Amino acid sequence: MKSKGQRLNALEVALENEKREREFYIENAKRTKNPVGRAMFEQIADDELEHYGRLSELHKRWKKDSKWPDKVQLAIRKSTVRDLFNKTVGGGGDIPPGDVDDLKAVKIAIDFETRGIQHYADLRDGSSDTNERAFFDLLSSMEREHYLSLKDTEEFMTDPVSWYRRTESPGLDGA
Numbered sequence: 001m002k003s004k005g006q007r008l009n010a011l012e013v014a015l016e017n018e019k020r021e022r023e024f025y026i027e028n029a030k031r032t033k034n035p036v037g038r039a040m041f042e043q044i045a046d047d048e049l050e051h052y053g054r055l056s057e058l059h060k061r062w063k064k065d066s067k068w069p070d071k072v073q074l075a076i077r078k079s080t081v082r083d084l085f086n087k088t089v090g091g092g093g094d095i096p097p098g099d100v101d102d103l104k105a106v107k108i109a110i111d112f113e114t115r116g117i118q119h120y121a122d123l124r125d126g127s128s129d130t131n132e133r134a135f136f137d138l139l140s141s142m143e144r145e146h147y148l149s150l151k152d153t154e155e156f157m158t159d160p161v162s163w164y165r166r167t168e169s170p171g172l173d174g175a
Helices: 004-031 035-065 081-090 100-125 130-158 160-167
Strands: none
Touching: 004 035, 004 100, 035 100, 035 130, 100 130, 130 160
C-alpha cells in the first residue's frame, strides 16, 4: 500500500503526463495530412483534456482536504476513437496513406498509452479506498481504449490488407 504522499505525487505525475500527451496529440493532428490520423489524434487530445480536468479537480480537493474526496465523479465520457477510426476507414473512399512521421507518432502514442495504463493500474492497486480504486481503474481502461485504437491504426498503416481481413465480417457468400 502506497502512502498518501506517494499517491499524491503519482497523481501529479499523471497530471503532467496527460498535459504533455494532449500537446503531442494536438501537434500531430495539425501536422498529419491523413484525415483518419487527424480525427484520431484530435479525439484522443479531447479525451486527455477531460482526464486532465478530472485529475486536476481531484488533486486540488485531495491537497486541500488531505484525503481522497468523498465524492468523485466516476463517469467519464466514453472514448469514441475506435468507432471514429472504424467509421472513417470503413467508409471507403480514398484515404491518403500515412507517412513515416504518422507511423512514428502512432508508435510514440502507443508507448504513452501503455505507460498510462500501467500508471493508473499502479495507483488503483496502491489504494484500499473503493472509490479511489474505481476512479483509477476507469482511467486505466480509458487509456487501454486509446492503446487499442492506436494499435488498430498502426496495423492499418503498416498492413492494410491484414487490417481489412481482420475487421471485415466474414460470411458465407452463398456459393
